[in-house]
Amino acid sequence: MWLKIGYTAFVAVLVPVYWHDYGPTNFLYFCDVCLFLALAGMWLEDALLLSIPTVGILxxxxxxxxxxxxxxxxxxxxxxxxxxxxxxxxxxxRGLSLFHGWLPFLLVYLVYRVGYHPKALPWWCCLAWVLMALCYFAMPKPGDVLPTPLTPVNINYVYGPSETKVQTWMPEPAWFAFLMIGLPLLVWWPTHLALMRWFPRAGAR
Known part of the structure; x- marks a missing residue:
């Protein structure tokens, strides 16, 4: 319970601060979405809700x-x-942003406690594809005129690895397609296999 309350208090501080300084689009980042999934998963003690962010951002x-x-x-x-x-x-x-450093380890601990759900990978891929499509087609890219200096651009790196310029290695649609295909194959699938091998299955305990 102390962990649930402490985590909830952190999110309760982070959300209004981020909303004020960065705007609501900041919550389209994978890490921020996973922050909320972990919150729901902790209170519901739901293995799937905890496994989805783990396979996605670990x-x-x-x-x-x-x-x-x-x-x-x-x-x-x-x-x-x-x-x-x-x-x-x-x-x-910057202090609030340190959650990027401790959240993956917290998720590992939680998934170890409740077990890893094997359906986490397809759920995360579907969610991530929706988020990337929204960021690519509707959110600002590097170089766009922004309402405030801290408004997020290139959310989830759909225009390249830099927040200041669009990548020039390939056409923009090719980079977007590379992310849509490459992330599941090169990042999330290997993570899923590792979690399936090293962690108990959900419901096994």
Whole structure:
């Protein structure tokens, strides 16, 4: 119960702050969606609701942690966490964003407790495809005129790995198609296999 209450209190602080500073579109990021799925899964003690965000963000968020750790010692790996060291972002906002670092480990603990649900992968793929399509066709891309400087652009990297410019390695539709196909095959499917092998099945305990 203490974990549920503490997590809920954190989300209750984060949501209005993010809404005020970044706007509602910020909650289209995979990590933010997973934050809410984990909240529902914790209170309902539902293995599927906890397994869906785990298979979706475990590997990317571990990469985020590695990039953050490297940046902290002066080594920039991928630039994913450059904003965490940008004085242009308030210290309070950056502190809230630290959930990217601890959420994957919390999800691993929770899934270990309740078991991994084998249907998490197809559910996450469907949700992620919807989110990516919405971000690609309706959300701003790098270079667009924004209502505020902190309005999110290139949400879920549908225009490339940079928030300041669109990738030029391939046509924009090709990059989008690469994400839609490549993420399930190269990121989420291997994560699913690892969770199926190393964690108990939901309902096995």
């Amino acid at each position: 590997l990317p968020q571990v990469v985020w942690v590695a990039d953050f750790a490297g940046h902290a010692v002066g080594v920039s790996l991928l630039g994913m966490t450059d904003y965490m060291f940008d004085p242009g972002h308030s210290l309070f906002l």
